[in-house]
Amino acid sequence: GDSVTQMEGPVTLSEEAFLTINCTYTATGYPSLFWYVQYPGEGLQLLLKATKADDKGSNKGFEATYRKETTSFHLEKGSVQVSDSAVYFCALSDQGAQKLVFGQGTRLTINP
Amino acid sequence: GAVVSQHPSWVICKSGTSVKIECRSLDFQATTMFWYRQFPKQSLMLMATSNEGSKATYEQGVEKDKFLINHASLTLSTLTVTSAHPEDSSFYICSASPPVSLVEQFFGPGTRLTVL
Numbered sequence: 156g157d158s159v160t161q162m163e164g165p166v167t168l169s170e171e172a173f174l175t176i177n178c179t180y181t182a183t184g185y186p187s188l189f190w191y192v193q194y195p196g197e198g199l200q201l202l203l204k205a206t207k208a209d210d211k212g213s214n215k216g217f218e219a220t221y222r223k224e225t226t227s228f229h230l231e232k233g234s235v236q237v238s239d240s241a242v243y244f245c246a247l248s249d250q251g252a253q254k255l256v257f258g259q260g261t262r263l264t265i266n267p
Numbered sequence: 268g269a270v271v272s273q274h275p276s277w278v279i280c281k282s283g284t285s286v287k288i289e290c291r292s293l294d295f296q297a298t299t300m301f302w303y304r305q306f307p308k309q310s311l312m313l314m315a316t317s318n319e320g321s322k323a324t325y326e327q328g329v330e331k332d333k334f335l336i337n338h339a340s341l342t343l344s345t346l347t348v349t350s351a352h353p354e355d356s357s358f359y360i361c362s363a364s365p366p367v368s369l370v371e372q373f374f375g376p377g378t379r380l381t382v383l
Binding site for chain 1 (some may be wrong): 271273291299301308309311316339359362364371372373374375376377
C-alpha cells in the first residue's frame with residue numbers, strides 16, 4: 156500500500172539556520188503530495204502542496220519539489236524563525252481517492 | 268474560509284460511558300469528512316471516511332460498532348465512542364473536503380479524549 160517516510164525527529168536548530176526535512180513516498184499511482192504543520196495546541200494546517208511531478212509548492216518561505224524520479228518531497232526553508240517551531244507532517248493522496256496517508260511527523264524546535 | 272470546528276475540544280469520561288464528538292464545516296459544504304486518531308508523538312491514522320447521507324467506510328482494524336459515525340448533513344459529522352475504555356484515550360481529529368476539491372482537506376483542531 157501507499158506509505159510516507161519522514162526523517163526522524165526531533166530536529167533542533169538555531170534561528171536563521173537552513174532547514175531540510177526529508178520525505179519519501181511509495182505509491183502505486185500518481186499521488187498529490189502535501190506538507191501539513193501542527194502548531195502547539197492547534198489542528199493541522201496545510202503548508203504547501205504539489206499535484207504533479209516537478210511542481211514546486213511554496214508558502215511562508217517553505218518550499219518542496221515533487222521529485223518523481225526519487226519519490227521525494229523534501230521540505231526546505233532558507234532561514235527558520237522561532238515561530239516555525241511545530242510538528243511537520245508529509246502526506247500523500249492518490250488521485251481521486253482523497254484519503255491522506257501521513258508520515259510519522261517531525262518535531263521542529265527553533266531556538267533564539 | 269474553509270474553517271472546520273470540533274466540539275468539545277477536550278473531554279474526560281468514565282470507563283463504560285459513551286462520548287460524542289462533533290465536527291462542523293463552518294463556511295463550506297463538506298460532502299466528505301474524515302476521522303483520524305493521533306497517538307502521542309505519532310502520526311495521524313485514518314479511522315473512517317464519512318460521506319453525507321451514506322454509511323461510513325471504516326479502515327481495516329477499526330471497530331465500526333465501537334466508533335459510530337454519522338454524517339447527517341453537509342456541515343456536520345459526529346463520532347461516538349461507545350463504551351469507552353482507557354485504551355480509547357487519544358486525540359481525535361476530523362477533516363472535511365469540499366466537493367470542488369478532490370485533493371484538499373481542512374482539519375479541525377482536534378478533541379482530546381481521556382477515559383478514566
